[in-house]
Amino acid sequence: MTARQLIELVLDPDSFESWDEPIDISGYAEKYQQELLRARERTGVDESVLTGRGTVHGRPVAFVVNEFGFLAGSIGRDAAQRIVTAIRRATAEGLPLLASTASGGTRMQEGTPAFVRMVDISRAIMDHRAAGLPYLVHLRHPTTGGVFASWGSLGHVTVAEPGALVGFLGPKVYETLYGDPFPSGVQVSENLADRGIIDAVVSSAELPALVERALGILLDEVEPSSRERRVLPDGVNGAVWDSVMRTRRPGRAGVRDVLRRGSDATLRLKGTDEGERDASMLVALARLDGVPCVVVGQDRTKQTPASPMGPGALREARRGMRLAEELGLPLVSIIDTPGAELSKEAEEGAIAGEIARCIATMSTLTVPTVSVLLGQGTGGGALALLPANVVVAAQHSWLSPLPPEGASAIVYGDIDHAEELARRQQIGAADLHANGVVRQIVAEPEGDTPEGLADAVAAEIGHWLRQLTSDRARAQAQR
Incomplete structure (x- = not known):
């Protein structure tokens, strides 16, 4: 041609x-x-x-x-x-x-x-x-x-x-x-x-x-929301171990469901653009609930014991963070990981450094940021995507320095105390909200579907992106 x-x-x-x-x-x-x-x-x-x-x-x-x-x-x-x-x-x-x-x-x-x-x-x-x-x-x-x-x-x-x-x-x-x-x-x-x-x-x-x-x-204006928020009422709580078990079940809503149900238009990006690709991290340009943004999300369907989230995935996430900052778009990070890769290859690939650099990059972005605890939130791999202006959590999501079984192994030398430690370490969404880590919890009523949760999460993201964008515009106008 x-x-x-x-x-x-x-x-x-x-x-x-x-x-x-x-x-x-x-x-x-x-x-x-x-x-x-x-x-x-x-x-x-x-x-x-x-x-x-x-x-x-x-x-x-x-x-x-x-x-x-x-x-x-x-x-x-x-x-x-x-x-x-x-x-x-x-x-x-x-x-x-x-x-x-x-x-x-x-x-x-x-x-x-x-x-x-x-x-x-x-x-x-x-x-x-x-x-x-x-x-x-x-x-x-x-x-x-x-x-x-x-x-x-x-x-x-x-x-x-x-x-x-x-x-x-x-x-x-x-x-x-x-x-x-x-x-x-x-x-x-x-x-x-x-x-x-x-x-x-x-x-x-x-x-x-x-x-x-x-x-x-990238360029179209924000559109009105087409979805209803589903905020968890104050005081509603549940057994945190039940939440841990729920997030580990196949079929739970993941980042793909949020994009499929909640985005009016999506353009997937692949890899770091520097010759590295890890399918456990999804990076996309999207219009979540009518709001243009960059999404970086841990894909629960691609993380297995044989293919855990490695340092390349975090480098992909940082590509998304840089794009958001450069294009002036809000960043949405979605946390859903059983933990980062633990291996010789991960150590030599600078897994610890990549976690640190993700935390540092997210902590210093000037664009509006929303992070979502969607499912499992284990270790530094989860912390890497946490820093944001607003942190939203699904009702049964959780955040822990180690999987509860790992914490039990350290404290007791066995895994039999995992449920007890999950309670004591305050890893559940309700505790995170009470401790000021999480701003808002998205309700997961009994009988909820993955599609329903994905819609509700998209609505919550859209709500906070609109508010943060509006707050940013007012602050800039006052300078």
Whole structure:
């Protein structure tokens, strides 16, 4: 697909507006000028990138699109300047930015002077992000070299088309240099998604829907609540051991249920975007009860003795925290874990440090934050997602430094006193509320369903996000 074909596919009809100025190539060597002229004649465009603005489902967006047919989409000084100019204009006009790459990297005909311009492009993108404006990246086949190693890897959300070759080193270059073919299946978009380097595999035809969903979550106003709160009356209590047992049962509502039932639009993000992925942590852009937010949540369905929550999961959570802060969105953290991984690999992966960094990051966020004790809340893995402006708890949730059986083993040398210690250590939601850890408890009446609890939790999150956002706006107005 050519750059123009992609633009026609993604943008609304008649919304295209080019920002490109004519490029003067008279200063280049004659041989290189001839190459550029042939590329222009062959492709019908004057450089390897086209820039401008348009709308996607009525939403204004700025774009930078590679044309691979023009000298393999390589980025010379003129192309780099065109990209920088477009990004700076998008930032000045407050527009979200969509980049669609298809490139072999920097232009070898221009050497180092072109190579170093990747720094200028990256700097412009980071200024765009610092302005709180979304940057979405679509990697087409192929995207390699300096493009992938700079502006192709800096998106808030990054996707690639199916089967695309995406990598740092071109496989032909590798084989020429080392005499062996590059291992197959590595530099393929599906593998990158599995490894947590990109968020999803999305065809060009699906791109308009993805852009619409992402921008709808990020930019649309808060909508009125469509759900009823279910607050537990004061004084209502129950046996904490019963709560522990309830949260361990299969079928209890988890973070997936809260998103499925409570979010009007959800865009899942995968991995740390740094080559690490742990399925026990879910990170998503969402509109919970009509409020745009970033959700980081421990997925109860993915945590087993064989695959506990490891340090990579907490690094994924910190990615979500950083996104919330950068985009100015509230953060919702959902706690539901039998405990973090205890192993040699976890220790060498800095599990303790990641718990500390999550606590530190959440404690210093400036955006509104709500954390939810949804089920089990064991140890440092639970504490990592706890610090927030408001902590909400489901009636049968609990928070403990160790599972009650572990506490019993330390204190008594057996697990027979687990129920007693659960009471003594005040781990239940009612005790946490009485001690000031929890602000509000969501009732779980007898006969409750996972769907009912998920709806009620979403309503409670929406209530507090609206209040915190309103309080923040008033405080800013008074400064």
